Amino acid sequence: MIMSEARSSREAEGSDEEGGEPAPSPAAEDMELVRRARQGEFGAYDDLVRRYQERIYATIYHMTSNHEDANDLVQETFIKAFQALNSFKGGSSFYTWVYRIAVNKTINFLKQRKNKAHLSLNDLDLNAEHDPDLVALVSEKTPRREAGLAELQEKLNEAMQRLSDSHRLVVTLHDIQGMSHEEIAKIMDCNIGTVRSRLFYARQQLQGYLSDYLK
Amino acid sequence: MERDEQNFGNLQRLLVLKRHETPPPGYFDNLSREVIVRIKAGDRGESPGLVETLSWEATWFGRLWTALEARPALAALCGVAVCGLLVSGLVYSESAGDSPAGIAVFMAPEVGTGLKVASESAPLPTNPLLTPVGAQMAPSSTGGLMPASTQAGSLFNYRPALNVQPASHSTGPGQ
Numbered sequence: 038m039i040m041s042e043a044r045s046s047r048e049a050e051g052s053d054e055e056g057g058e059p060a061p062s063p064a065a066e067d068m069e070l071v072r073r074a075r076q077g078e079f080g081a082y083d084d085l086v087r088r089y090q091e092r093i094y095a096t097i098y099h100m101t102s103n104h105e106d107a108n109d110l111v112q113e114t115f116i117k118a119f120q121a122l123n124s125f126k127g128g129s130s131f132y133t134w135v136y137r138i139a140v141n142k143t144i145n146f147l148k149q150r151k152n153k154a155h156l157s158l159n160d161l162d163l164n165a166e167h168d169p170d171l172v173a174l175v176s177e178k179t180p181r182r183e184a185g186l187a188e189l190q191e192k193l194n195e196a197m198q199r200l201s202d203s204h205r206l207v208v209t210l211h212d213i214q215g216m217s218h219e220e221i222a223k224i225m226d227c228n229i230g231t232v233r234s235r236l237f238y239a240r241q242q243l244q245g246y247l248s249d250y251l252k
Numbered sequence: 253m254e255r256d257e258q259n260f261g262n263l264q265r266l267l268v269l270k271r272h273e274t275p276p277p278g279y280f281d282n283l284s285r286e287v288i289v290r291i292k293a294g295d296r297g298e299s300p301g302l303v304e305t306l307s308w309e310a311t312w313f314g315r316l317w318t319a320l321e322a323r324p325a326l327a328a329l330c331g332v333a334v335c336g337l338l339v340s341g342l343v344y345s346e347s348a349g350d351s352p353a354g355i356a357v358f359m360a361p362e363v364g365t366g367l368k369v370a371s372e373s374a375p376l377p378t379n380p381l382l383t384p385v386g387a388q389m390a391p392s393s394t395g396g397l398m399p400a401s402t403q404a405g406s407l408f409n410y411r412p413a414l415n416v417q418p419a420s421h422s423t424g425p426g427q
Contacts, residue, residue, distance in 0.1 A: 079288050086284040094283070099270055108275075108283075115287045151324075158273065165272035170265035190269055197270075212267045244263050251262040 067131040075122050086115050089132060092214065093139045099209040100143045100202070102194040103157040110146060114139040129223060136224045144202050154198045161186055189250060196246035204239035211236055 061069070067088070073081035093114060098107035118135050125134055165171060165186055197205055206225065210216045211232075218236075222229045244251060320327040
């Protein structure tokens with residue numbers, strides 16, 4: 038009897054590993070964390086913040102090119118999201134919902150800031166010097182080969198700040214953060230055609246601004 | 253065409269640089285904790301201000317402010333208009349106050365009242381500064397001298413009419 042119980046327990050364990058209930062999807066995990074956070078469980082909301090803080094911060098930083106502003110805005114985004122948790126109905130993913138809050142807050146901030154942009158750039162990580170794309174860009178074939186990565190970084194951010202907010206956003210979400218046109222359309226609440234046309238126009242503008250560094 | 257494609261390819265390579273921009277070390281370790289602390293402290297997540305606490309966004313003033321904020325040229329025009337109204341109001345009030353009639357009306361009752369009280373309580377000496385040079389003095393009914401009233405003119409020619417009496421006092425018997 039003991040052996041049968043052992044066999045059944047091994048079979049039970051085996052079924053969990055081989056064909057048991059599938060692990061919950063990230064979206065389902067988010068919904069569970071949202072449910073617990075609504076009940077006042079701060080630990081659950083802490084988990085949600087940790088899941089998306091880097092992506093949200095990156096989006097805001099690339100839009101503002103200022104670390105201090107991005108820090109303020111990312112915190113305000115998550116605070117507002119917590120206060121609005123009860124209004125989150127689950128029609129979109131929590132990820133998309135928080136992104137929308139972040140984008141709206143950032144665009145409102147940029148409208149107030151208008152022409153007073155002040156760059157406060159983050160440092161480049163150590164991998165930048167070894168990135169093959171960047172190595173190719175500063176190779177001896179480029180006329181500005183003496184331009185270091187720091188200068189490239191500054192010129193790139195200046196060029197990004199010359200774009201309009203909506204054009205900068207599509208470049209940030211697609212070309213920098215690798216989102217699909219569909220995801221971007223949901224976040225920006227527009228159709229995919231609008232995303233594509235803004236992306237095309239933004240790239241043309243950037244090529245004009247950075248022509249010296251792209252030849 | 254090929255050049256455009258090459259430039260676009262180089263642009264995409266350049267944009268990769270943005271992915272290497274990272275915040276200071278340990279930044280994300282503390283971010284969630286700071287957010288939770290602010291939530292527990294009741295932070296509304298927006299920059300507080302007097303305007304926010306008064307819930308101004310729901311008022312007509314809030315809507316007007318929002319509209320002006322989005323249109324700085326319109327806000328500038330409104331500011332110029334308000335300043336213009338203020339300046340014109342000040343100029344008008346000063347010009348109304350500068351008129352002699354205004355001064356006479358403004359000053360005469362008080363001057364007359366003050367001097368009248370003084371002359372009744374104690375004899376006042378004639379103050380040459382209060383009478384124009386060359387002004388004619390006329391005897392008053394009480395025996396003193398009273399300068400002829402001057403006609404209305406500039407502020408510097410105006411002199412209030414005074415009932416001036418020479419200092420005198422009657423002495424009682426034995427003094």
